[in-house]
Amino acid sequence: MTALPGGRASSAPLLGDDIEPTIFEMSVEGRHSYQLRTTDVPKAPLEELVPNEHLNHDVIALAQVSERDLVGHFTRLSHRQFAVDLGAYPLGSCTMKYNPKFCDAVAADPGLNSVHPGAPAPLVQGWLELLVDLEEKLCEITGMQAATLQPAAGAAGELTGLLLMRAYHEANNDPRRRVLIPDSAHGTNPASVTLGGYEVTTIPSGANGLVDLAALKAALGPDVAGIMLTNPNTVGLFEEEIEDIASAVHDVGGLLYYDGANLNAILGVVRPGDMGFDIVHMNLHKTFATPHGGGGPGAGPVAVSARLAEFLPGPRATRLSDGSYDWVTPARSIGRVHGWHGNAMVLARALAYIDVHGGDGLTRIAQHAVLNANWLRKRLSATLPAAYDYPCMHECVLTASPIKASYGVRALDVAKRLLEEGFHAPTVYFPLIVDEALMFEPTETESLQTLEALASALERIALLCANEPDVVRNAPQSTPVTRVDEARAARHLVTTEDAAGR
Numbered sequence: 233m234t235a236l237p238g239g240r241a242s243s244a245p246l247l248g249d250d251i252e253p254t255i256f257e258m259s260v261e262g263r264h265s266y267q268l269r270t271t272d273v274p275k276a277p278l279e280e281l282v283p284n285e286h287l288n289h290d291v292i293a294l295a296q297v298s299e300r301d302l303v304g305h306f307t308r309l310s311h312r313q314f315a316v317d318l319g320a321y322p323l324g325s326c327t328m329k330y331n332p333k334f335c336d337a338v339a340a341d342p343g344l345n346s347v348h349p350g351a352p353a354p355l356v357q358g359w360l361e362l363l364v365d366l367e368e369k370l371c372e373i374t375g376m377q378a379a380t381l382q383p384a385a386g387a388a389g390e391l392t393g394l395l396l397m398r399a400y401h402e403a404n405n406d407p408r409r410r411v412l413i414p415d416s417a418h419g420t421n422p423a424s425v426t427l428g429g430y431e432v433t434t435i436p437s438g439a440n441g442l443v444d445l446a447a448l449k450a451a452l453g454p455d456v457a458g459i460m461l462t463n464p465n466t467v468g469l470f471e472e473e474i475e476d477i478a479s480a481v482h483d484v485g486g487l488l489y490y491d492g493a494n495l496n497a498i499l500g501v502v503r504p505g506d507m508g509f510d511i512v513h514m515n516l517h518k519t520f521a522t523p524h525g526g527g528g529p530g531a532g533p534v535a536v537s538a539r540l541a542e543f544l545p546g547p548r549a550t551r552l553s554d555g556s557y558d559w560v561t562p563a564r565s566i567g568r569v570h571g572w573h574g575n576a577m578v579l580a581r582a583l584a585y586i587d588v589h590g591g592d593g594l595t596r597i598a599q600h601a602v603l604n605a606n607w608l609r610k611r612l613s614a615t616l617p618a619a620y621d622y623p624c625m626h627e628c629v630l631t632a633s634p635i636k637a638s639y640g641v642r643a644l645d646v647a648k649r650l651l652e653e654g655f656h657a658p659t660v661y662f663p664l665i666v667d668e669a670l671m672f673e674p675t676e677t678e679s680l681q682t683l684e685a686l687a688s689a690l691e692r693i694a695l696l697c698a699n700e701p702d703v704v705r706n707a708p709q710s711t712p713v714t715r716v717d718e719a720r721a722a723r724h725l726v727t728t729e730d731a732a733g734r
C-alpha cells in the first residue's frame with residue numbers, strides 16, 4: 233500500500249476529504265469490479281481463438297479496484313470541477329450554456345449511432361435525410377443558399393470559409409492578398425486567415441466599440457479578398473453600420489465572412505445573409521446544444537450564398553429529383569475538410585434542438601440571451617461598469633479598471649474569487665481592446681434568480697476589494713485547487729507524479 237499525503241492508506245476510500253488518491257494508489261492486487269458466475273463451459277485456450285503472434289502476454293498495469301471504489305473515485309473527482317450542469321458558467325464569447333438532455337437522448341439512439349459512416353447511401357437514407365434537413369434549416373436561419381456540415385468546430389469552419397473565399401477568387405482569375413479583421417476579433421480569425429494563405433489587415437474599432445467605417449474604407453483596395461466579422465462583435469455590440477460595411481467591401485470585389493460564434497444573439501431575429509454576408513460559419517456546439525469546450529467534438533458548418541455553392545466541400549448529402557438521397561460532390565469542390573461526414577452526433581443534436589424549439593422558440597432564445605446580458609450589465613453598473621455603456625447583445629464586457637485603480641485588485645482576482653462564490657469565472661482580458669476586461673455571457677438558459685445571485689456575488693466581491701483586498705488577490709482558497717502560479721506552471725510544466733506520489 234502506498235502512503236498518501238495526509239497519512240492515509242491507499243486502499244481506504246476517502247469520504248469527501250480534500251485529498252483524492254489516483255486510481256493506481258487505490259489499487260489492491262486481486263481486487264476487481266465484478267464477479268462472473270461460475271460456468272461449466274470448458275475454457276478454450278486463448279491461442280485457439282487468437283493467433284499467438286497477436287497475443288500480448290505482458291501484464292497490463294491496470295488499477296485493481298472494486299466497482300464501488302471506482303465509481304466513488306470518479307464521482308468525487310467530478311464534483312471537484314465546475315460544470316455547466318452544476319451552475320452558471322458565464323464565460324463570455326464561449327457560450328457555455330446548459331444544454332438540454334433530450335439532445336443527448338437523440339444522440340444515444342442506436343438507430344443513429346450504430347450506423348457505419350461508410351455504409352452505402354441506399355442503406356442510410358434516414359441519416360442522409362436528417363443531414364439535408366439540418367442543412368436546409370441552417371440555411372434558412374442564416375439566409376444562405378447551401379452548406380457543408382463537415383467542419384469539426386468554429387475554427388475549422390473559418391478555415392473552410394477562407395478556402396472557399398480563395399477558390400472563388402481564383403476561379404475568377406483574381407487572386408487577392410489581404411483579409412480585413414477588426415482589432416476586437418477572436419484569435420482564431422487571424423490564425424485562419426494566415427492558414428488560408430492570406431495576410432491580415434487589422435481594422436481599428438472606434439471609441440464606441442464598433443468597426444471604424446472610415447478606417448475600413450481606407451484599408452479597402454483591389455487586393456482585398458474579404459472581411460471577417462462577427463455580429464454582434466466580440467464586445468457584445470451589434471455592428472449598426474453592417475449594410476454600409478457590406479457595400480463597401482462588395483464594391484471592391486471582396487466577400488464578407490460571418491463568424492457565427494455569436495449566432496445565439498440574433499437567432500430568428502436577423503440573418504447574416506440579409507446583412508450582406510457571403511459565407512457564414514456556425515458553432516453548433518455553442519448555439520444548438522452540445523457542450524462547448526473541453527476538447528470535445530464540435531461542429532462548425534459553413535453556409536454560403538449561391539455564387540459560392542459549387543466550391544463547397546464534398547461529398548454532401550443531397551436530395552435527388554426522385555426524392556431519394558445520395559452523396560454528391562459539388563462541381564468545383566475544395567475537397568474534404570473532415571473524415572467521413574463531420575461529427576455526426578453533434579449534427580443530430582443540433583437538429584433535435586432546432587426542431588424542438590421551432591422558429592418562435594429560436595427567436596425567444598435570442599431575446600432571452602440579450603435580455604439576460606443587459607440585465608446583468610445594468611445591475612452591475614455601479615460595481616463593474618460596462619466598457620461600452622449602451623445596450624449590448626448576448627454578452628456584456630465589464631471592466632475592473634476602477635477597482636484596480638482604487639484597490640490594486642485586478643480582473644483576474646475578481647474572476648478567481650467568483651469561483652468561491654459558486655460560479656464559473658467570466659472570460660478575462662478578452663477582447664484585448666478593453667482594459668481589465670471581464671466578459672460575461674449569462675446565456676439564455678439562466679433564470680432571473682441565478683442572475684441575481686451572480687450579481688450579488690460580484691457586489692460582495694467588490695466590497696471585499698475595498699475592505700480586504702488581499703483575500704481577493706489570493707483567491708481562491710476554498711476550492712479543491714487554490715490559486716496557482718499559472719506563469720510558473722506553464723514554464724515548468726510537470727505532467728507526471730513523482731515516486732513519492734506528489
Ligand SMILES: Cc1ncc(COP(=O)(O)O)c(C=O)c1O
Pocket residue numbers: 325326385386387388418420462466491493494515530532
Ligand atoms: C467569436 C468566436 N469565433 C470563433 C471561435 C472558435 O470556435 P471553436 O472554439 O469552435 O473553434 C470562438 C470560440 O469560442 C468564438 O468565440
